[in-house]
Amino acid sequence: MDEQLNHAPCGFLTLSKDGAVESINETLLRMLHYERDELAGKQISSILTVPSKLFYQLYFVPLIKVQEKIEEMYLSFEDSNGDEVPVILNARKTKQAQIDCIVFPIRKRNQYENELLAAKKEAEAALLAKHEANKQLESALKELKVKQLELMEVNQQNQRFKIETKKELELARKIQETSLTDPIDLTDIQVESYYRASSELSGDIYGFYPIDQHRYGIILLDVMGHGISSALITMSLHSLFQRLISSGVQPEIVMQELDKHLHSLFQNKEETRHYCTAIYLLIDSRQQKIDYINAGHPPAIWQDKNGQQSELKATGVPIGMFEDIVYKAKTITYTRGDRLLLFTDGVTDPLGSNVLQALLRENQSLPLAKLKHKIIQSLEHQEKFYHKSDDKCFILVDLK
Structure with a gap:
């Protein structure tokens, strides 16, 4: 794995056709608090939460076989401390029958909202301050604008996720009903x-x-x-x-x-x-x-x-x-x-x-x-x- 990909601002891993981890970048290792040799050759299911293990077997595996790619699938990893790490995962099947996956951690919406409220309070306090606090006010307003843009991006991601989840649920409902006997x-x-x-x-x-x-x-x-x-x-x-x-x-x-x-x-x-x-x-x-x-x-x-x-x-x-x-x-x-x-x-x-x-x-x-x-x-x-x-x-x- 080249140095640029190894330290990319997103997780990357390659799976074998059987779901074993063949390679993983430093970004994802840091995200999950693992060393490389702890995960190499292990099944990906060993670092998934229980619901995600089921979701992986019932949806990820069939979809990658049929479509050879997956876009914006929601899964949850379990880090070495046992904490849940929710992610959005994109994957595609290579010519060598391997599966390349890109992993994006999902930031919690309330974190942005709390930061936004804190920035707003700073801005209001700065408005009441004396003339020498104007620079601090300008800085707070700029930070507020950045947080607003980040929040807008999170809202867009949430909306995309909601649409994709609805599609996945509809597909799951059809699969479940198809399994019922006549x-x-x-x-x-x-x-x-x-x-x-x-x-x-x-x-x-x-x-x-x-x-x-x-x-x-x-x-x-x-x-x-x-x-x-x-x-x-x-x-x-x-x-x-x-x-x-x-x-x-x-x-x-x-x-x-x-x-x-x-x-x-x-x-x-x-x-x-x-x-x-x-x-x-x-x-x-x-x-x-x-x-x-x-x-x-x-x-x-x-x-x-x-x-x-x-x-x-x-x-x-x-x-x-x-x-x-x-x-x-x-x-x-x-x-x-x-x-x-x-x-x-x-x-x-x-x-x-x-x-x-x-x-x-x-x-x-x-x-x-x-x-x-x-x-x-x-x-x-x-x-x-x-x-x-x-x-x-x-x-x-x-x-x-």
């Missing part, structure tokens, strides 16, 4: 679902997958909170549970692997730890049985063909809450004509489980698609009187 309507089972995020992104995620000719896996998760951090975690969990369920492993293994994955994400950092409730059903239509685990999730409603109802209550704690938890499945048998309703608390908070039970009971003979429409209508009606906004998701299952 309805199933087969000879032995029918599945319908409803999903609506309270903001651009959701902390709810679900999936239902045919495993073989007579087995089906259905999962519904609700990550603590909602918005960007929860959505990033749901997408991280999605690829794992899709692979596990499709391979036909037992419910205990599905839950334990998801729990292990959440703990590995946060590595005992309690301030950033997230947990999520989940319910997983392994349905065997040949043996007419269901193995299920409910990890702290709202109880699913099971209604037999005669209209009798029972709940699939929690069998364990939410995943990601405690380490080394052992999950055990329960088994129930069913008859053809039974019906199931799984949901997140964003559905029960406005409606209540009693309303859902009544809707199931009163519309027992109604086709699944029409029952889904009735539940959505009830939700929309209750939301006029219920002001709390939350992600909403439910799954209806007919066992034929």
